[in-house]
Amino acid sequence: MFRSLQDDDRDLVTLNVNGQMVTARKGQSVWSAMAVAGQVETRKAALSGEARSAYCAMGVCFECMVNIDGLPNQQACLRRVADGMKVLTQDISEDTEADDAGL
Amino acid sequence: MQAFDCAIVGAGPAGMSAAIELAQAGADVVVLDRADRAGGQIYRSAADSPLPDAASLGPDYAAGADLISRFEDSGAKHLAGADAWHLGDDGRILFSYQGETRELHSREMLLCPGAMERPMPIPGWTLPGVMTAGAAQVMLKSDAVVADGAVFAGSGPLLYLIVAQYLRLGVPVAALVETTPRQHYLDAAPLMPRALRQLGQLRKGLSLLREIRASGVSIYRHAENLEVLGDENAKGLRFVASGKQYEVAADTVFLHHGVQPNLNMTRAMGLAHHWNSAQMCWQVTVDAFGESSVAHVSVAGDGAGIVGADGACAAGRVAAQNISHRLGRISRAERDNKTKSDLAYLSALKPFRRFIDCLYRPTDALSSPRQANTLVCRCEEQSMGDLRTGFEQGARDPNALKSLTRCGMGPCQGRQCGHLVTGLLAQWREESPEAVGYYRLRSPQRLLTLDELGRYETVTAEAAE
Secondary structure, eight states, X not given: OEEEOOOSOOSEEEEEETTEEEEEETTOBHHHHXXXXXXXXXXXXXXXXXXXXOSSSSSSXXXXXXXXXXXXXXXXXXXXXXXXXXXXXXXXXXXXXXXXXXX | OOOEEEEEEOOSHHHHHHHHHHHHTTOOEEEEESXXXXXXXXTTTTTSOOSTTGGGGOHHHHHXXXXXXXXXXXXXXXXXXXXXXEEOTTSEEEEEETTEEEEEEEEEEEEOOOEEEOOOOOTTTTSTTEEEHHHHHXXXXXXXXXXXXXEEEEOSHXXXXXHHHHHHTTOOEEEEEEOOXXXXXXXXXXXXXXXXXXXXXXXXXXXXXXXXXXXXXXXEOSOEEEEEEOSSSOOEEEEEETTEEEEEEOSOEEEEOOEEEOOHHHXXXXXXXXXXXXXXXXXXXXXXXXXXXXXXXXXXXXXXXOOHHHHHHHHHHHHHXXXXXXXXXXXXXHHHHHHHHHHHHHHHHHHHHHHHHHHTOOOHHHHSOSSTTSEEETTTTEEHHHHHHHHHTTOOSHHHHHHHHOTTOSTTTTTTTHHHHHHHHHHHHTSOHHHHOOOOOOSOOSOOOHHHHHSEEEOOOOSOO
16 A cells, blocks of 8 residues: 655645545655555556556656546656646547547 | 757756756756656655655765756756657757647757666566556655555665665565575676775665665565466565465565666667667667767766666766867867766776676566566557567567567557567577667657647757856
């Protein structure tokens, strides 16, 4: 289980991850906010639909691609949280259609 | 259009050190870095740590804060949050910046792409809960986030460092599963005497290991046949040590067996590369001053072959003096004079690096999948068996295999599977990795939206400030 070592509640923002309201620190990565909230599934693999999650957390594996505010293919480890942000586990496969906005 | 004298890509130890020198020499220098703050991976958040007690990360990390502040005061233009996705040998750089597209031009380019962790394709490595040891470090350094009761598996200094950092912070660790084979200690022993010249470095490593042993955390040595347990999420790690099979339960498994240069930038530019057989990875071919096969493009730091943070600082300074000379700001003699001590340091580091490379060299069992159904290309979900079928159908080099199976064609653009594919083809062809080659890469090096491409501006160097 992931947890934060920060014990004060300065600079908090609230985001919505798959319908769950998640509190995170300003400047924190979307991925670590998801991890602390127990929402580790970032995307479904495009062919098998298997659950995937962040692997490298530094932008090279592209496993943590989520949908942020309607925009797909956002690397959760590189994006920073913002108040009111909406994050969804990405599910783009041959059977689903990606949101036109981002492609 | 006003071009910069030098554009540096990457604000880690090499990029920051180079920028400080070039700015001091009066050059118009711009540094593009993807992160919000300079530091690279190793000094990530060193200047503004979110940790209540950053000292627990060790003195080396604290030293990063000093470098970052010298860089920030250097006068070099720092574009934080600039993600370069096209580098042209005409000096043109295209990058994403605050959701928009930017372009700039430079006479000289210095690439400092740094290192990434070697992929470790053990069975179950794609399960949620399986991450790299570097990922644990990133989360700790930038967000003060840790995983309780994790298993750490593999070998190499970075693995021991993060375990020691967790223990200092009082974070429970389920086990350290160490995979360095007995034979590696024997192979590395003859290299030890010369490595002793870097006694400080060696001591640091040994004290980490002592610290871990003293903590009482479970340590398994010479482990083999690693396998992540779990169907939908990681549930633990199974392995064999001293002839006995063990299972350690954990919902987070951190893997590590060394780092390799982050290749995509140098590959996409079409620079010459060669296979480094000691570090078992591709690296860009550069001369002692960091000049690549394209003279006005230099590469420094781990991105040009793993040297570590101190080595990267020295290599960055050396490349900067050479670029100053190429820009006509200093003479060749001045360059030679100013680089003498750093070049001497870099060559003094070599025996130590050889020792580390030999002791912790990646084993075949961890560098290459052992089971046909283990995924090699995580993005396009191509298993070793799929690739073998492609090979048998006649795809004998990485690009042919990519065309046939789509391996390496997903969003990571081969960053994870590139070395694995070279390694597998070399085994199957019974030829050297050099003969097999690597994927041909192209820009853009990241996913872009048309919307972003539509918002376009050019960044110029201000004439005379």
